[in-house]
Amino acid sequence: MIRRKPIAHPDSLASLGEDGLLHLLTRRWRYGATVRSGVGDDCAVLEGRRKDHFLLFKTDSVVEGVHFSSETPSRLVGRKALARALSDIAAMGGRPLYALISLALPPTSAPAAVQELYRGIERLARQFAVELVGGELSRSSQLVLTVSLLGETVGYLPLLRSGARPGEGLYVTGSLGGSLESGRHLRFSPRLSEGQWLAQGHWATSLMDLSDGLASDLPRLSRSSRIEFSLEESHIPRRRGRSLSQALCDGEDYELLFTVAPEREAALREEWPFPTRLSRIGTGLHPSSALSRKQSTSHGFDHFRVS
Numbered sequence: 001m002i003r004r005k006p007i008a009h010p011d012s013l014a015s016l017g018e019d020g021l022l023h024l025l026t027r028r029w030r031y032g033a034t035v036r037s038g039v040g041d042d043c044a045v046l047e048g049r050r051k052d053h054f055l056l057f058k059t060d061s062v063v064e065g066v067h068f069s070s071e072t073p074s075r076l077v078g079r080k081a082l083a084r085a086l087s088d089i090a091a092m093g094g095r096p097l098y099a100l101i102s103l104a105l106p107p108t109s110a111p112a113a114v115q116e117l118y119r120g121i122e123r124l125a126r127q128f129a130v131e132l133v134g135g136e137l138s139r140s141s142q143l144v145l146t147v148s149l150l151g152e153t154v155g156y157l158p159l160l161r162s163g164a165r166p167g168e169g170l171y172v173t174g175s176l177g178g179s180l181e182s183g184r185h186l187r188f189s190p191r192l193s194e195g196q197w198l199a200q201g202h203w204a205t206s207l208m209d210l211s212d213g214l215a216s217d218l219p220r221l222s223r224s225s226r227i228e229f230s231l232e233e234s235h236i237p238r239r240r241g242r243s244l245s246q247a248l249c250d251g252e253d254y255e256l257l258f259t260v261a262p263e264r265e266a267a268l269r270e271e272w273p274f275p276t277r278l279s280r281i282g283t284g285l286h287p288s289s290a291l292s293r294k295q296s297t298s299h300g301f302d303h304f305r306v307s
Contacts, residue, residue, distance in 0.1 A: 037160055040224055042091035042208055043151070045158050054158050056094045056151035060085040064143040068186070074113045076186040077145065078120030084211070085149040086128060086190035087254045091209035092158040093199020094151040096130045096192070101147060104140035117145070128192060159199045159207035161224035164259040168205060170229055170282035171268075174255040176214060177242030185252035194256055194274055203268050204258040213251035221257060231282040259284060 029039065036045040036054065043056040062068060062081045082099065089096045101121060105114065125132055130149070164170075173194055179185040191209070198204040206225055210217050214236070222228055238247040260268050265280070272278050 036158070037162075040220075041160050041162075042088040043094070043158075045092065045160070048152065048154075052155050054094075054153045056089055056092050056153070056158060057149075058085050058088045058151070059146060059148040060088065061144060061146040072186065074116035075120035075123075077143070078117040078122075079124050080120075080186050081145040081147050082121050082124045082130070082149075083188060083190050083254070085147040086124075086130070086192060087188075087209045087211070089149060089151040090190045090192045090195035091207055091256065092151070092153070092160075093156070093195045093204075093207060094153050094158055095196065096128055096149055096151045098131050098133045098150045099125065099147055100149075101132060101135035101145070102138070103135065103146075104138040104144040106141060106143070107139055109143070121147075128190070153199065156200050156202075159195075159204055159258070161206055161208050161221050162226075163204075163206040164221060164225035164227055164284050165205060165261070166227050166284045166286045167262055168259040168284045169262065169265045169280050170218075170231075170257070170259055170284065172210070172214070172237065172255055172257050172279050172281055173276050174253070175237040175239045175277060176210070176248075176253050176255065177246035177250050178239045179250060179252040179254075181250075182239070185254075188254045190254065191256045191276065194276055197273065198256070198258060203260060203264060205261055207256060207258040210253045210255045210257050211251060213249045213253070214257070215248040216251070217257060221259075225259075225284075226287060228285040228287055229282045230285055232280075235279055235281045237277055237279045237281075 034047040036047060037043075043058040046055040046057065047053075048055050060081070062077065062084065064070060068077050068080065081101075085099070086096055099121075101118075103114070103117075122132065124130075173191055179188070195207065198207060206221060208217060208221055218229060218231075233244055236244065236247050238244065242250075269278065269280075
């Protein structure tokens with residue numbers, strides 16, 4: 001029997017997509033003078049108590065059946081929920097401070113499993129000096145764990161997605177692909193030190209993390225900076241045994257994607273102080289570039305896409 005691909009109704013969320021829905025919901029929002037960046041970056045950025053102080057706000061959810069299976073150990077579910085939010089703080093070059101934990105779960109859940117979930121959160125929070133200061137509990141038909149995180153930058157500007165310019169090098173940390181299959185998405189380490197180093201030293205001009213896959217996230221960087229990118233596919237770092245398609249589309253990598261001015265690229269590679277792999281994978285282009293490029297049909301993760 002031939003299994004036909006579901007057809008999305010033209011007015012459905014599956015047709016609109018995650019980014020389209022976000023635009024629909026927030027296009028009327030207007031920000032006050034103290035908001036430096038809102039929707040479209042990894043965190044909201046607000047002015048702090050003095051000129052060189054900025055607050056970073058982030059909320060992120062993990063949902064049973066979407067971000068983890070019912071067989072996933074509770075401790076790793078909790079760890080992943082906090083790690084995802086920490087990765088977004090890293091994507092701004094920030095330092096995490098405080099977290100609120102909201103948990104919705106079925107009343108049939110075992111208390112011991114819920115305790116294990118919180119132990120996973122607590123252990124990672126201690127590792128990155130995050131204080132857990134409150135939250136919310138609610139009943140639900142499936143487990144939904146939401147982390148709201150407050151961070152900051154002091155003495156330097158947060159890095160946004162909108163700073164990339166034509167001619168700049170495009171870089172990524174680590175290796176891509178196979179995170180879900182290997183279980184790395186439950187155990188990854190947020191690149192907080194790398195993000196802070198890039199921001200404090202003014203190495204990067206734009207920065208974001210890779211959560212939905214390079215094929216989905218790079219266009220977001222492109223739109224925010226209003227430029228295009230050429231990718232050198234042979235330079236995209238792949239985990240052992242993973243294909244180029246997996247590196248582009250699997251998602252859940254939680255690596256950093258950033259741009260560097262051409263005059264600083266050699267120094268960046270020479271002074272990079274981390275064991276984390278660093279790869280140059282492309283170059284920024286003018287939007288009106290006459291270079292011939294094929295339209296990619298690859299796509300990463302989208303919450304509402306019908307597959």
